[in-house]
Amino acid sequence: MRFVTAEKNGKQFIGLVNEKQDHVVDLKAVEMQMDEIISIPETMMEAIAMGEKFLERVHQITEWTLKHSESDGIYPIEDITLKAPIPKPSKNIFCVGKNYADHVIEMGSAKDIPEHVMMFTKAPTTVVGPDAIVMNHKKITEQLDYEGELAVVIGKVGRGIKESEALEYVFGYTIVNDITARDIQSRHKQFFLGKSLDTTCPMGPTLVHKSLIPYPSQLSVLTEVNGEVRQAGNTSQFIFPIEKIISVISQGMTLEPGDIIATGTPAGVGKGFNPPRYLKAGDIIEITIDVLGTLRNKIEE
Numbered sequence: 001m002r003f004v005t006a007e008k009n010g011k012q013f014i015g016l017v018n019e020k021q022d023h024v025v026d027l028k029a030v031e032m033q034m035d036e037i038i039s040i041p042e043t044m045m046e047a048i049a050m051g052e053k054f055l056e057r058v059h060q061i062t063e064w065t066l067k068h069s070e071s072d073g074i075y076p077i078e079d080i081t082l083k084a085p086i087p088k089p090s091k092n093i094f095c096v097g098k099n100y101a102d103h104v105i106e107m108g109s110a111k112d113i114p115e116h117v118m119m120f121t122k123a124p125t126t127v128v129g130p131d132a133i134v135m136n137h138k139k140i141t142e143q144l145d146y147e148g149e150l151a152v153v154i155g156k157v158g159r160g161i162k163e164s165e166a167l168e169y170v171f172g173y174t175i176v177n178d179i180t181a182r183d184i185q186s187r188h189k190q191f192f193l194g195k196s197l198d199t200t201c202p203m204g205p206t207l208v209h210k211s212l213i214p215y216p217s218q219l220s221v222l223t224e225v226n227g228e229v230r231q232a233g234n235t236s237q238f239i240f241p242i243e244k245i246i247s248v249i250s251q252g253m254t255l256e257p258g259d260i261i262a263t264g265t266p267a268g269v270g271k272g273f274n275p276p277r278y279l280k281a282g283d284i285i286e287i288t289i290d291v292l293g294t295l296r297n298k299i300e301e
Contacts, residue, residue: 001058001209003172005044005087005129006080012087014040014047016058017077017206024080025065027058029073034064044086044207048155048171049257055209083129085174085207086153089260092121093151093201094249095178097191099239099264106272117240117248120191122178122262126201128297134179135199136281136300141181144200144279144299147265148223148231148287150216151176152242153207154259159250166246169255172209173216175287175295176262177202182271182278202285202297203260212291216242219290221266226284230277233266240264 002017006024015024028040039057041047047054065074097118098104104113128134136144155171178201185194213219216235223231240248245261270277279285282301288294 001055001211002206003044003047003085003209004204004206005083005085007083008075008080012083014042014044015080016062022077024075024077025061026073026075027061030061030065030071031057033068033071033073034061045088045090045258048153051156051257082131082205084127084203086203086258086260087127087129089124089127090256090258092123093126093176094259094261095120095122095191095195096240096245096262096264100233100237100266101239102233102237102267103265103269103272106267106269113239117245119249120195122201123192123196125198126196128199128202130202130204130295130297132199132202132297133300134202134297135197137181137197138281141183141197142278143182143271143276145180145182145270146223146225146230146279146285147178147180147269148221148289149176149178149262149265150219150221150235150289150292151203152216152246152261152263154246154255154261155210155257157254157256159252159254161247161250161255163243163247166243167210167216169246170210170242171257172207173213173292174203174207175205175289175292176260177285177287177295177297178262178265179279182276202295204295205293208292219292220288222288223268224286224288225279230270231266231268233268235263237266238263
């Protein structure tokens with residue numbers, strides 16, 4: 001199942017992308033036609049929190065649409081506007097730093113490869129959707145950089161989660177671009193300000209349920225800028241696998257439905273080149289991950 005938050009005629013809704021990926025079902029609108037039971041919530045956060053009840057209802061709606069394909073609420077995908085799957089996270093996005101050895105080396109040296117999971121966060125106001133314009137923030141930064149990443153979306157409440165059980169707490173996966181102002185990051189001596197400029201966490205295009213990704217540790221991650229490949233990695237190269245990351249975060253902190261964890265970026269970021277190749281006005285960044293599709297955004301001109 002591929003879920004989206006989308007907009008049509010000014011109305012935002014939770015949608016399900018069909019198998020051909022050419023139509024989107026407005027789940028709530030179709031449910032209202034299907035029977036008198038109304039259970040689909042307004043937001044993706046609420047839907048995820050419903051757990052299995054939400055998924056069971058989606059299955060029922062899907063079966064109904066197969067017999068009523070001309071119903072209102074089923075739209076060609078080109079007729080809707082995709083938003084970030086979770087447009088307004090309830091808390092900061094969790095981000096793993098230095099999770100690919102080659103990226104660690106390009107930013108420093110092999111001596112910097114961490115022994116423990118390194119975490120920072122991005123503010124919820126950074127989130128925008130696919131094809132959204134990313135502000136260039138030219139008044140405060142000259143070193144805007146891209147970072148293509150697999151993101152994990154948590155599906156249920158958990159604390160003290162064991163690594164062996166960690167994937168049971170996952171709802172699904174999406175793509176994020178952890179855009180970073182390197183000069184602000186350097187001056188600040190921390191990651192938060194340089195990582196939290198408005199519009200610097202593009203997310204999407206869909207939220208893919210974990211049932212479609214049985215092996216999240218075997219996904220290719222490809223980042224292109226204006227059609228040129230800059231990053232070509234694979235989640236098999238993680239220093240810390242997803243299970244470890246979830247377990248570490250949860251040891252003293254409660255993870256909740258809708259929490260987003262960005263798992264780190266491969267080598268090939270702009271700062272890693274000599275000389276550095278930072279983003280410029282009008283640049284188009286495309287991040288493609290197996291099964292998840294392509295997240296495309298443009299830097300403000």
